[in-house]
Amino acid sequence: MANIVLTDVCNLRCPYCFAGEFVNQDANEISMQNYRAAKEFILSSGESSLGLIGGEPLLHSRFKEILQDVIEDKRIRKATVFTNGIHCDEFLNEFAHEKFRFLINCNPPSDTGQRQYQKLCDNLEEMIGNRYMRDKVSLGINMYKPDFEYDYLIELLEKYRFDQVRVSITVPNLEERGRQDALSYFESIRPRMFEFFKLLMEKGIRPHYDCNRLPACMIREEDYEMLREETARILGGRKLTANMVEIVRCNPVIDILQDLTAIRCFGLSQYTKVPIGRFRSIAELREYYRREVDAYACNTVHHTNCIDCERRLTAKCYGGCLAYKMNDILKLQECSRRQMELHGQGE
Numbered sequence: 001m002a003n004i005v006l007t008d009v010c011n012l013r014c015p016y017c018f019a020g021e022f023v024n025q026d027a028n029e030i031s032m033q034n035y036r037a038a039k040e041f042i043l044s045s046g047e048s049s050l051g052l053i054g055g056e057p058l059l060h061s062r063f064k065e066i067l068q069d070v071i072e073d074k075r076i077r078k079a080t081v082f083t084n085g086i087h088c089d090e091f092l093n094e095f096a097h098e099k100f101r102f103l104i105n106c107n108p109p110s111d112t113g114q115r116q117y118q119k120l121c122d123n124l125e126e127m128i129g130n131r132y133m134r135d136k137v138s139l140g141i142n143m144y145k146p147d148f149e150y151d152y153l154i155e156l157l158e159k160y161r162f163d164q165v166r167v168s169i170t171v172p173n174l175e176e177r178g179r180q181d182a183l184s185y186f187e188s189i190r191p192r193m194f195e196f197f198k199l200l201m202e203k204g205i206r207p208h209y210d211c212n213r214l215p216a217c218m219i220r221e222e223d224y225e226m227l228r229e230e231t232a233r234i235l236g237g238r239k240l241t242a243n244m245v246e247i248v249r250c251n252p253v254i255d256i257l258q259d260l261t262a263i264r265c266f267g268l269s270q271y272t273k274v275p276i277g278r279f280r281s282i283a284e285l286r287e288y289y290r291r292e293v294d295a296y297a298c299n300t301v302h303h304t305n306c307i308d309c310e311r312r313l314t315a316k317c318y319g320g321c322l323a324y325k326m327n328d329i330l331k332l333q334e335c336s337r338r339q340m341e342l343h344g345q346g347e
């Protein structure tokens with residue numbers, strides 16, 4: 001699924017936000033004409049789902065019109081709205097349509113402020129408690145510091161009887177990235193993360209990774225055992241999903257920006273911008289990112305542990321988010337461009 005970035009504007013300032021390059025820099029929202037062009041591009045390969053993202057997408061001045069367009073477009077079967085949940089009350093009638101799903105990014109009251117947090121809680125109550133939208137909603141957390149808070153989220157998950165939660169280890173911003181290697185960053189988050197996972201699973205809630213997963217080499221035997229035991233208790237089998245313990249690479253997400261350039265994902269926004277007009281379809285664009293970015297990922301090593309690691313050699317692990325490796329990937333791209341020129345095969 002690819003996403004359309006509707007606006008840079010956001011009502012929050014999440015400390016970890018990697019959309020920071022865009023968010024609140026100016027009030028740049030997508031025109032209706034470009035929204036339609038982005039939508040056509042996504043649907044051009046026969047895809048039937050798309051995401052609406054931002055900034056905070058609900059703050060687009062014509063968001064209702066966009067929701068209506070999605071409802072009326074018969075080719076779209078599913079549309080996911082990425083939101084911080086605080087303005088959901090303004091669109092409840094449209095949101096009730098069967099096509100919509102919501103990924104609600106829940107920040108703690110200490111980050112959002114009590115008033116905004118209360119608004120989020122009121123909106124969840126309206127959507128889930130009163131309008132029965134629970135099956136359309138996923139709650140998510142961004143684990144962004146070693147002592148990240150989670151009690152508030154467990155309370156919400158229990159209140160609405162969720163059995164899954166989306167978890168994401170945030171990608172540090174560019175400045176921090178330069179100072180820290182991926183593995184020591186993961187190590188700083190790991191202890192609290194497993195404490196959180198254990199509590200979740202004891203309550204019958206399974207975590208599901210989104211971005212930037214913990215590499216398998218950093219999962220200790222006792223953590224595996226806890227995950228196995230709890231999975232067996234919840235699901236009646238000890239088999240863990242690859243999402244949790246095995247695969248640490250990601251497919252190109254593809255976000256289409258307001259000016260109809262695409263990025264592979266927000267974490268790589270500075271390096272991967274290309275105009276969508278250069279490609280015949282979203283499938284071709286995805287292939288371009290696989291060839292120009294992902295193909296190099298397993299050939300760049302950031303830690304001596306990774307050199308002989310089978311998971312790297314078999315392309316199961318990138319050793320953390322590609323954002324950490326982007327400088328090396330750029331150098332490798334340059335190298336192969338020169339080789340191609342040397343052999344008379346350059347562009």
Ligand SMILES: C[S@@+](CC[C@H](N)C(=O)[O-])C[C@H]1O[C@@H](n2cnc3c(N)ncnc32)[C@H](O)[C@@H]1O
Nearest residue numbers: 016017018019054055056082083084105170171
């Ligand atoms: C950029 S936000 C835009 C949509 C909406 N405002 C929200 O917060 O969901 C989209 C997603 O990016 C994720 N995100 C933001 N900063 C991140 C980071 N540094 N690393 C990983 N994910 C991040 C958040 O979890 C959020 O779900």
Ligand code: SF4
Nearest residue numbers: 010012014017055084
């Ligand atoms: S709500 Fe979303 S876009 Fe806004 S600052 Fe937080 S993560 Fe970024």
Ligand code: SF4
Nearest residue numbers: 215217306309312317
């Ligand atoms: S490639 Fe590196 S980070 Fe990934 S599992 Fe192997 S040693 Fe760990």
